[in-house]
Amino acid sequence: MKIFPKIKLNVDLEIAFTHILTKKKQTLIVSFAAAIGIAAFIFLNSLVLGFNRDSDEALFKSTPHIRIYVDDKISEPLLNDTANNNIAVISNPKIVNENKKLLNPNKILSEIKKIEDVTTATTWLNINVFYNNGSAQVNGSSSGVNINEANEMFDIQSSMVEGNLQNLISTPNGIILGVGIAENLSININDNISVVTPIGIIKVMKVVGLFKTSNSVVDKSKSYMNLSMAQQLMAEGPDYITDIYVNVKDPDKAASYLPMIIERTGYNAEDWKAANKSAEASKKTRGIMMGSISIIILIVAAFTIYNIVNMTVKQKLHDIAILKAQGFAGKSVVKIFISEAMIIGILATIMGLFIGAALVKALSKVYIGGDRGYFPIEFEPKIMILGILIGLLVAFIAGLIPARGAAKIDPVAIFRNL
Amino acid sequence: MQTILRAENISKYFYTPQKFKVLDDISFEIRKSEFVSIIGKSGSGKSTLLYVLSTMDTDYLGNIFIENELVTGSKLDKLAQIRNANIGFVFQFHYLLPEFTCLKNVMIPAMKLNRYSTEEIEESAYQKLKLLGIEDQALKPASKLSGGQQQRVAIARALINVPKIIMCDEPTGNLDSKNSDIVLDIFKQISKDLNQTIVAVTHDIDFANSSDRIIEMQDGRILK
Numbered sequence: 061m062k063i064f065p066k067i068k069l070n071v072d073l074e075i076a077f078t079h080i081l082t083k084k085k086q087t088l089i090v091s092f093a094a095a096i097g098i099a100a101f102i103f104l105n106s107l108v109l110g111f112n113r114d115s116d117e118a119l120f121k122s123t124p125h126i127r128i129y130v131d132d133k134i135s136e137p138l139l140n141d142t143a144n145n146n147i148a149v150i151s152n153p154k155i156v157n158e159n160k161k162l163l164n165p166n167k168i169l170s171e172i173k174k175i176e177d178v179t180t181a182t183t184w185l186n187i188n189v190f191y192n193n194g195s196a197q198v199n200g201s202s203s204g205v206n207i208n209e210a211n212e213m214f215d216i217q218s219s220m221v222e223g224n225l226q227n228l229i230s231t232p233n234g235i236i237l238g239v240g241i242a243e244n245l246s247i248n249i250n251d252n253i254s255v256v257t258p259i260g261i262i263k264v265m266k267v268v269g270l271f272k273t274s275n276s277v278v279d280k281s282k283s284y285m286n287l288s289m290a291q292q293l294m295a296e297g298p299d300y301i302t303d304i305y306v307n308v309k310d311p312d313k314a315a316s317y318l319p320m321i322i323e324r325t326g327y328n329a330e331d332w333k334a335a336n337k338s339a340e341a342s343k344k345t346r347g348i349m350m351g352s353i354s355i356i357i358l359i360v361a362a363f364t365i366y367n368i369v370n371m372t373v374k375q376k377l378h379d380i381a382i383l384k385a386q387g388f389a390g391k392s393v394v395k396i397f398i399s400e401a402m403i404i405g406i407l408a409t410i411m412g413l414f415i416g417a418a419l420v421k422a423l424s425k426v427y428i429g430g431d432r433g434y435f436p437i438e439f440e441p442k443i444m445i446l447g448i449l450i451g452l453l454v455a456f457i458a459g460l461i462p463a464r465g466a467a468k469i470d471p472v473a474i475f476r477n478l
Numbered sequence: 479m480q481t482i483l484r485a486e487n488i489s490k491y492f493y494t495p496q497k498f499k500v501l502d503d504i505s506f507e508i509r510k511s512e513f514v515s516i517i518g519k520s521g522s523g524k525s526t527l528l529y530v531l532s533t534m535d536t537d538y539l540g541n542i543f544i545e546n547e548l549v550t551g552s553k554l555d556k557l558a559q560i561r562n563a564n565i566g567f568v569f570q571f572h573y574l575l576p577e578f579t580c581l582k583n584v585m586i587p588a589m590k591l592n593r594y595s596t597e598e599i600e601e602s603a604y605q606k607l608k609l610l611g612i613e614d615q616a617l618k619p620a621s622k623l624s625g626g627q628q629q630r631v632a633i634a635r636a637l638i639n640v641p642k643i644i645m646c647d648e649p650t651g652n653l654d655s656k657n658s659d660i661v662l663d664i665f666k667q668i669s670k671d672l673n674q675t676i677v678a679v680t681h682d683i684d685f686a687n688s689s690d691r692i693i694e695m696q697d698g699r700i701l702k
Contacts, residue, residue, distance in 0.1 A: 071589035075575075082577045382573035385534060386587045386635075387562020389555040472529045475569055475647065 076399035091407035097361025098412025114436035124305035131328035165301035182209035184303040193245040200281030204290020223269025234268035240280030365458035381474035390467035397463035405455020479509040488540035502698040515686035518695035566636025572628040574620035606634035626657030646678035
């Protein structure tokens, strides 16, 4: 084997290039048509990915990656004496009205924080409350939190419209309300409201901040208060915790930590995907919709390439016959026409990348308002690479079919038919 | 004299429109440097015989040897290699690739053979074109030449790999008498000067009479 082989264009490739160069205009038109397909693939998939990422981010403003909680228990049969061949007596099994308290929450929390990849973990206590101002009453739910940890997890600060999160720490009976509640009760920051729980405990609390999310239902019902205040409203002691919220590095892998967490804590744990099945389902729906549209466009792109290569083969039956007579094997003929398809494919992929990137750029400048602001789309390197691979694969397959047809041409039949 | 091509008991059938024996147990030899014409009426099987000998038609009975080497039954890719290295073709039509220059058309079989550098191939292609008196057309696209010139480029292309044998199917069949004479002179010249072995199927009596030997066919058999 030569170490430095002479650099020369293989004759098969040279023929392919010459065919392409003698019909530049046609090549460009076909490449452009295929490029639109590849651009559409890149654009549509970036759209879905960006939108999904954005809705996940919105979801993570109120949902942890993993939630640890006490699962509902179903009552056991009263008698279960099968060992002695006696009949089990079943007593209409239903949910046991048990305390949802996590035992020794601080120990659990420190165990969880030891797990690698856990970024944040915090104790959480959700309670149902009524907000009262005079005779006006609004019902809703409040979260008793360690506000700094909660902020680290959900970035509450970014949704604050008035007041400061730190005020909650300095004000033990402080409360941060959704703007909807404040509006309905016609109160403002630094006003006092009374908070009542279903078990009848009333506390007067000081409004230290207001927040506004993208969800008006949340704004009309949700509030944050110090954990100790929530515990008092439930008439419970300082270790009364119902939930521990955990965030990990990669939210998509949240489910894989569940067995370890369940084993270490002995409590049930649920990941965000399981907790938000409908969000997952709509994500899948979007994926399937855009996926099928982009596949259909790619098939059309493949047909344009197939069409021109097939036409070239049909026009060049005599050329193929003489090449075969002169000693070009079937595989050489296949190589010639696949190369032509690939040249078109490479051109199409390059153009498709640029067109796709331009579309992404253009859409990212479209303002749609709400809390989204600009359309959530950005350059996705993964999608770009996938677009390149798919573009080349489509060209290869579109070339392979007519190329194999060309290889099977019987030169004798061509020469003798004249 | 050394035998270049040997056919042993070649038979072939056509199946459409009905079964018909087009070649009937043909055996003969072609020796080195021989210029052989195959003549016969239309339907005598002469072209069919040529395409069987050319290794392009593989659907026949019997054996074909090129320089005592059996080629019958070889794989298609191997046959392509054998044609590339050993056989030059001249047809009734030139079959030049229209996008390429005359020079490139001549070079292509040698580039496929891949035994010499591109410069060497180009030099040798120029020589072949010069031999046939059309070196001034070398860089023109093949489609811009006259019919006689195109046929001469095709002959140059058949010569480029120094084949053991050149096979022709009506090489003058599509030319006017003046160009026919030129092409015939070329064949006489390469037969005499280059000792090139040539087998040509022809209707052209002048062409046949100029060859060393005439094989006449009738109804799938050799008459003499």
